[in-house]
Amino acid sequence: MVRSIGWLAGLALTIAPALAHWDFLIGVQNGRAAVILPHPHPLQTMSLLFGQYTRELGIEYYIENGVPHLSAAGIQTVWISHGLIGRIGSTDVACQSGCPNYFSMDASGHEHIRFRTMQPGIYIWDLRVVNARDINGNPVADMDGVYRVYFRAGNPPYLYGAVDAPNYQGDLYRLILTLQTRQGNQVVETINLPPCPNALYTYMASFARPGTYTVVAKLSKHLSRRVDNLNLSGGVPLDWQFSIAGDVNNDDVIDDADLLQVLFAFGSADADSDVNGDGVVDDADLLVVLFNFGASGEGGQ
Known part of the structure; x- marks a missing residue:
């Protein structure tokens, strides 16, 4: 048989x-x-x-x-x-x-x-x-x-939707979108993927188990966003807008470390330190970090 x-x-x-x-x-x-x-x-x-x-x-x-x-x-x-x-x-x-x-x-x-x-x-x-x-x-x-x-x-629980970074001039695909499901202070699952604006949806991401979660999303160089008490069952549409940039070291806080990284890379084409994605680390990137200095992401624990 x-x-x-x-x-x-x-x-x-x-x-x-x-x-x-x-x-x-x-x-x-x-x-x-x-x-x-x-x-x-x-x-x-x-x-x-x-x-x-x-x-x-x-x-x-x-x-x-x-x-x-x-x-x-x-x-x-x-x-x-x-x-x-x-x-x-x-x-x-x-x-x-x-x-x-x-x-x-x-x-x-x-x-x-x-x-x-x-x-x-x-x-x-x-x-x-x-x-x-x-x-x-x-x-x-x-x-x-x-x-x-x-x-x-199969039929997994998943999120899908748009990703917008209004102050970023570069290709979003070169950044990484990180999605976390949390219950209380416990991280249940983490998904990483590059956003793709010309696809059916900019992102689609599935999770192992349905349930009610806090969902935290972070885009490279930007502070995180959070949605509480989301019922994740089947396909759930969820768009994200990342309006605060300057977190070049991706620790979800814009502080001295980000400022120093931009200053050390000033005048170069270092992609990791290029806050606005225009291809060069210059005054514009420095101004973004200074303007948002001290801010932290919604997903900070």
């Missing part, structure tokens, strides 16, 4: 690529490699199959007027959730550790990558199209930014 189940599982996973259709199309846009469609990518629901959650994605070259945009391309994994693994054939090509996190498109212009995970949750795959060549074999500049795919396995 066990052998029969294993044979059926292998058969199902073997024929799945033949039955799959495209889930996103890659090509050339504004002179660069890009994901052409869809925008944003819809939430992918994973199926429970033989004890694991799976979802296969089909990738194809975009065809315009009967001609594909590309003759070659690579897919680079920029960020992937812990526990999510992407496989092509018998090779794991995308995971947090131990995978190449890169694969080349098949010469046919069709590729299928099968994702799997063992636990319910919201999972993320952020990718870039790189090393592309147009239909004539000419190199194409790598894709700007990332393209995010969200997966949902």
Whole structure:
């Protein structure tokens, strides 16, 4: 019986690529490699199959007027959730550790990558199209930014929504959003992920157990925000606005340590000390720290 189940599982996973259709199309846009469609990518629901959650994605070259945009391309994994693994054939090509996190498109212009995970949750795959060549074999500049795919396995409790930092001029994706659920003074769970403004939602994050929690959110270089008595069950929309910047050492207090870090990096392009994200550490960053000096985050314990 066990052998029969294993044979059926292998058969199902073997024929799945033949039955799959495209889930996103890659090509050339504004002179660069890009994901052409869809925008944003819809939430992918994973199926429970033989004890694991799976979802296969089909990738194809975009065809315009009967001609594909590309003759070659690579897919680079920029960020992937812990526990999510992407496989092509018998090779794991995308995971947090131990995978190449890169694969080349098949010469046919069709590729299928099968994702799997063992636990319910919201999972993320952020990718870039790189090393592309147009239909004539000419190199194409790598894709700007990332393209995010969200997966949902089972029915976990999760938060989703927007992330806004009105005084930050840089790319929010280069920052880290930290979410904590707390009960009293006890931290129950902590999730870290880069916010992605051009995705279906800027963030989606699942938690192990439903319940009523204090939820604390912190964005790199900004003071934390807090929501009390949140009933976390199913999908709960929750937008965050981080209006107070200057916490460059991310201890949730704007103090001497932040001021000294900015002063020591003054005139440089040090990303960690660049408070407003404009690419240089200068008077503007110093003024933000001085203006908000002494402030602390809502999530301080």
